[in-house]
Amino acid sequence: MDDDDSAFIPGIHNWCDRWCERCAFTARCRVFEREQIRDLKSPEDFWNALSENFKETLEMLHAMAEEHGIDIDHIIEDSKNDTSLEEEDKMLDEHPLSMITDQYLFEGKDWLESSKINGYLEELARQVNLGLMQVSEAQAQKAKIDEALEVIKWYLFFIHVKSKRVLNDLSGDFWEEYPEEEKSYNGSAKIAMISMERSMQAWKMLLDVMEDEQDSILSLLVLLEKSRKLLTALVPKYDQFIRPGFDE
Ligand code: SF4
Structure with a gap:
């Protein structure tokens, strides 16, 4: 070399x-x-700013879910019994992790393709025209929305694809001989987890601005949190994987 x-x-x-x-x-x-x-x-600046206060995002999500009568932990308990990959004929597509990340993909896509964002931006413009909001405030809100959307869109498909990769890697025993820090399913789970958490932070950013969308954003955040918990239950040692460069 x-x-x-x-x-x-x-x-x-x-x-x-x-x-x-x-x-x-x-x-x-x-x-x-x-x-x-x-x-x-x-x-670095971009990701540091986004990853700040993830704990706060989780606390907010659990409080909101409770307020709406959604028991995230109970939903996960129901699915946990089904996280085993021991049944040889079990289709990976039917695994709860695959189904939930797939649901997130489609519901997230529907949300992004709806008129919600444009409607909100039009309302900002209307408020500026009526003198009810400063131009600088509207620009700041738009910048926040753009940043959040950039992250959400980037990971929308990636989360499901990487989750399927985890399930696929787990279905073979090839990796058992490797140390935890080199097992492929740990690596795939680690990047899937990062994608889920960044997406959750980005949805929280949108929620901070678009308060009227609380219900629809909450349901997407719940799907991501369920995915996160399922992934942790399935690949508990994912954090031990050392990604070349990123974790060294
Ligand atoms: S590791 Fe390489 S391919 Fe991956 S995001 Fe960084 S520059 Fe792009």
């Missing part, structure tokens, strides 16, 4: 979210070099 090659981290692209514009390792990634993506914004 020459000096030039040593700058690159082998296999880093196998355990990332492929969001190169938001990645701090572009200079050390062969895939990025090949794809020659440029003009990046500061990824």
Whole structure:
């Protein structure tokens, strides 16, 4: 390996979210070099800002769910009995994790394609025109919405795809000989978990602005939290996986 090659981290692209514009390792990634993506914004600042107060998001979600009579933990208990992959003929598509992430994908897509965002932006413009809101306030709200939507859209399909990958890897015993930090299902679960948590933070950002959408956003957050808990029950050691570059 020459000096030039040593700058690159082998296999880093196998355990990332492929969001190169938001990645701090572009200079050390062969895939990025090949794809020659440029003009990046500061990824560390972006993710640090988004991941702040995840605990607060969870507390808010549980309080809201309780207020709406949704017992997240009970729903998970019901599904937990079904998280075993021991039945050889069980279709991965029928696994609760696959079904819930699939449901999130479709319901999230429906939400994004609805008129909710445009309706809200039109209302902001109306308030500015009537002098009920400062232009700067409307711009700040729009910037927050744009940022949240960027994250939600990026991970909308990714969460389901990576969750299916986890189930697929778990269905074989190939990885049992590997240490936890190298098992493929741990790596897939880790990036799936990151995607779920970032999406939850982004939905919370939208919720902070679009308070009238509390019910619809809550149901999406519940799906993500159920997915997160199922994933943890299924792959409890996911956090031990060491992603080249990101976790070193
Ligand atoms: S490691 Fe970073 S730069 Fe490389 S493919 Fe993944 S997101 Fe893109």
